[in-house]
Amino acid sequence: MSAIRFELLKVCKQSGARLGKLHTPHGTIDTPIFMPVGTQATVKAMTPEELKEIGAQIILSNTYHLYLRPGEKLIEKAGGLHNFMHWDRAILTDSGGFQVFSLSDLRDITEEGVTFKSHIDGSKHFISPEKAIEIENALGADIIMAFDECTPYEADYDYTKNSMERTLRWAERCLKAHRKPEKQALFGIVQGGMFKDLRQESARQTVKMDFPGYAVGGLSIGEPKEIMYQVLEWTVPLLPENKPRYLMGVGSPDALLEGVIRGIDMFDCVLPTRIARNGTVFTSKGKLVVRNAEYAEDFRPLDDECDCYACKNYSRAYIRHLFKAKEILAARLATIHNLRFLLRLMEDIRRAIMEDSLLDFKEEFFRKYGYTKE
Numbered sequence: 001m002s003a004i005r006f007e008l009l010k011v012c013k014q015s016g017a018r019l020g021k022l023h024t025p026h027g028t029i030d031t032p033i034f035m036p037v038g039t040q041a042t043v044k045a046m047t048p049e050e051l052k053e054i055g056a057q058i059i060l061s062n063t064y065h066l067y068l069r070p071g072e073k074l075i076e077k078a079g080g081l082h083n084f085m086h087w088d089r090a091i092l093t094d095s096g097g098f099q100v101f102s103l104s105d106l107r108d109i110t111e112e113g114v115t116f117k118s119h120i121d122g123s124k125h126f127i128s129p130e131k132a133i134e135i136e137n138a139l140g141a142d143i144i145m146a147f148d149e150c151t152p153y154e155a156d157y158d159y160t161k162n163s164m165e166r167t168l169r170w171a172e173r174c175l176k177a178h179r180k181p182e183k184q185a186l187f188g189i190v191q192g193g194m195f196k197d198l199r200q201e202s203a204r205q206t207v208k209m210d211f212p213g214y215a216v217g218g219l220s221i222g223e224p225k226e227i228m229y230q231v232l233e234w235t236v237p238l239l240p241e242n243k244p245r246y247l248m249g250v251g252s253p254d255a256l257l258e259g260v261i262r263g264i265d266m267f268d269c270v271l272p273t274r275i276a277r278n279g280t281v282f283t284s285k286g287k288l289v290v291r292n293a294e295y296a297e298d299f300r301p302l303d304d305e306c307d308c309y310a311c312k313n314y315s316r317a318y319i320r321h322l323f324k325a326k327e328i329l330a331a332r333l334a335t336i337h338n339l340r341f342l343l344r345l346m347e348d349i350r351r352a353i354m355e356d357s358l359l360d361f362k363e364e365f366f367r368k369y370g371y372t373k374e
């Protein structure tokens, strides 16, 4: 009995896109879905009520960060991550594999696990696959990720092969260490770098371990988008049709559409929330840097097609003023808007799949957004 149940409702006739429902202990998720990132048990600048208001059904949090601060034991004492952060919908935690490599001064990686220095205070730590699962079990997320090595983009074939094979051995160890499979669904992560044979070997071996869902890792790490799409075309067809597929770290409008077309059901990325805090927002006609002078007297909403709180009540001129004045409300309004933009895009994508018109939707979206010239 798994913690989640994936209902495949429809496969698009025009592409490999799928419409689904992912049932979790904290509610049902309509797929394809975008997951806002709440690394330190908060989606920066958003309250849980505001996240519900814009339609968020699941958010992501990070094992690496919460282990370092405030510690998984404290969160366990609070009754788990849902109670601690006052979020009663679904949560997915990443295992720390990626964050250790991208954030800390990595000291060593061995068969046993990784030794690293905290990016917060330089203290020395060791995380093994077993330790990562123990932390994720304590946090209590509905979906937890296996502990893996996100192989660097520039790694050569031999390094990538060894890294991928170690990630497979770590996946077995995660399965053995997982204490609550009936409450928390453990997803396997496919690696293999940019090499077709390694990607397909990783997919086949990971699927043999029979996880309730599968992530495609080792992407969105600096490779050209065309290579990311190629890796998806090699890998996704080897994943079981009746299980969710999760592309880690992807969240730009074009990549979401291209990923859905290639059979991906779940996405996450810090992009929309991070660029919002720097004053860049998505609009149906492309990105807009609202702090630019050209918007000083522009009294239109950020995006006249958007239904979010920021677009219903404020102008570009006002939000630009807030950024120039370094007001906290600037980050809040831009974040509400960017997350609502992506969640609305996923709603439109789900509707297009339902109507077998996803490729037409993509062409129209890309034309308006400016991805394709007139």
Ligand SMILES: COC(=O)c1ccc(CCNc2nc3cc4nc(N)[nH]c(=O)c4cc3[nH]2)cc1
Pocket (backbone or CB within 6 Å): 094, 095, 096, 097, 098, 099, 145, 146, 148, 149, 150, 151, 189, 216, 217, 218, 219, 220, 221, 248, 249, 250, 269, 270, 271, 274, 275
């Ligand atoms: C303004 O935009 C930004 O700051 C920004 C930052 C990072 C990303 C990319 C994030 N990419 C990414 N996240 C990832 C997380 C992962 N986790 C695990 N366990 N294994 C992986 O193999 C893995 C790969 C990833 N690739 C995209 C955008």
Ligand SMILES: [Zn+2]
Pocket (backbone or CB within 6 Å): 302, 303, 306, 307, 308, 309, 310, 311, 312, 336, 337, 338, 340
């Ligand atoms: Zn808006």
